[in-house]
Amino acid sequence: SMEGANFLVDYYLKDKNNPFETVFALNEYDNGLFYPTKNPKTPRFAHDLFSFKWMNKEKYKAFDDNIRAYYGEYIAFYYAFLTHYIQSFLPMVIIGFIWFIVQLGAGTISVGGSTFYVLICILWSTVLIETWYRREAALKYKWGMVRYKETAVPRPTFKGKIAISEYNGDLIEDHKSIIRYWLRVTFSLSSMVLCISVVIVCVAGIWYLKRLWKNDPGYKMAVGIINSIQIQVFNFLYNKLAYALNEFEQHRLVEDYYNHLVIKRVIFMVVNSFNSLFYMAFYDDSYENNEQRLNSLRIQLITLFMVNVILMNALEVTIPQIPGWIRAYKKRKAAKDEGNDENLPKDVEAAVHVPHMSDMEINLADPEGELSDARYTGGLEPTIILDIEDQVNRPKNKSTLDNFAEVVILHGYIIMFAIVLPIMPLFAYANSVVEIRVDAYGLINSQRPFPLGADGIGVWRAVLSIFNTIAIFSNMAVIAYDTDLPEVVLGLNISGKIVWYFIICLFMLITMVSVRMVLPNESLETGKSMARQEQCENLVTLLQDSNPNRDVSNVGQRKQLKKVE
Secondary structure, eight states: OOSTTOOOHHHHHHOTTSSOOOOOOOOOTTOTTTSOTTOTTSOHHHHHHHTTGGGSHHHHHHHHHHHHHHHOHHHHHHHHHHHHHHHTOHHHHHHHHHHHHHHHHHTSSOOTTHHHHHHHHHHHHHHHHHHHHHHHHHHHHHTTOTTGGGGOOBOTTOOOEEEEOTTTOOEEEEOSOHHHHHHHHHHHHHHHHHHHHHHHHHHHHHHHHHHHTTTOHHHHHHHHHHHHHHHHHHHHHHHHHHHHHHHHHTOSBHHHHHHHHHHHHHHHHHHHHHHHHHHHHHTOOOOSSHHHHHHHHHHHHHHHHHHHHHHHHHHHHHGGGHHHHHHHHHHHHHHHHTTOOOOOOTHHHHHTTOSSOOHHHHHHHOTTOGGGSHHHHTTOOHHHHHHHHHHHTSOOOOOHHHHHHHHHHHHHHHHTTTTTOTTHHHHHHHHHHHHHHHHHHHHHSSOOOOOOOOSSSTTHHHHHHHHHHHHHHHHHHHHHHSSSHHHHHHOOOHHHHHHHHHHHHHHHHHHHHHHHHHSOSSOHHHHHHHHHHHHHHHHHHHHHHTOTTOOOHHHHHHHHHHHHO
16 A cells, blocks of 8 residues: 555465464454453443343344444444345235245145236335335444445555546556456456356256256155255355455555455355256256146245355364364363363463453463563563464454355345245244354454444345345246246237237236335435535535645655656
8 A cells, every 4th residue: 555554464474484373353442332340341232232232122222233343344234234134024924924935835836916026026126225225324424434335445465556536636556558457357257257157057957957856756855955055165165266266366455446346246045055056947858747846946946045055154163163172172182182181271371351460360371471561562461472372263254245145045045036945034044143153153263353434335235126026037937937827817828928028028027126226225314414414524524625834745746746747
């Protein structure tokens, strides 16, 4: 970066030959607002989370504020969205459960009124997103992030040429060649298309195996499990590739870097996660009738969802703990080899987190007395030294981007084939309640992340809106071509079904857009507050411009740069 100490932390972390190992935020142990005295090891928001206090709408506002005050806006917006998502589930859980009972009672998925149920799902999803816009705008104003995008935070590891900003006249680092930049972006997109092609070929191989088994019902679940594992493995591998490609592209701004990374991952994950479902619903011709197709699609949907939920949550809890288990095993083995297998008291580990350590706790955690000697501590408090040692040995926290991706894919499973498995919102609600606790467990038991700013959930809002549009066409295609409802209820032939399909899809699109227009992106109160803030900022700017002693350093920088050129 062009300011600060010019210490490129990100660059040194990626250099394997550099002794710089890790970086994390230090903790203020006198922060009584964040760490309650009854259990200093666990943050206050985790206490509220596991006691279900956050389920109350008034309580979860303080829940979000506590996370933001300690971990920053970037992480806080994720938990704010997830709490909003969970609290919006109840209407769809009830309606979906009732419709699932209706399907069971009728003995078929093709139940009259399915089009109306799809419309309810789309309206629910649209209202969920639009009400989140309002919540996001209120938090953005409350947390002082209204002007965050205008700051245009540069990436520390970006290397370019010195130039003058066209917006504010500041000296910035810009691309040496914009053509080379877009060529690198094009190469990355081509790599993504190649990876998607590999996924399609792999899924085709899995379905060829399914044909060899002649659609035996006993193997349908096995095929789904194989497909689920393939999805997780490919997502993991492509995740590594996506980060490497993003670094190769050399984005100048942090926001550009993040948005390009999200686009790469979302496109691949959507194709990887849903291509088997679309293949079964609209292309596979190995079924004897539509009811068999829909039942197979339901089994596949349940299998993908369950394996994804169980596998991801299990890995999220266990994998970060593996390095700690290995270190503990090595310590026990070394102590046993030395003939001293006596373990330190369990309170030693907790002493790292105690705000005010007693002399006894310091002696237990520091048997050689190094913490009492300033030569070993650099004058820092013993609690800080112990905290540093503890954080260095902790696993890295899971990326918030990964958490967002899980929630978005989950939402896709709910709405893209809503008519096939109406009880999916109930499963998704139960998973989301578990997910927020698993994420919180990983957050407080992993290496403490740096607080980062954000003005919302970014491009994920657009992704969810696109999912709504896709869901309209996919669900109506299932009704039109995988059921007998258009023929039985309306008496339509093939050409009539095509016309009916596009008319209903157009009607739902108009309805969705109308709802979005009726519900503003910010509440009246938030809009007034933002307008009042903008007037105050304009007044301050006017007063600064009228001040004869104002800072004109930028003007001097521009003149000096022109002389150099």
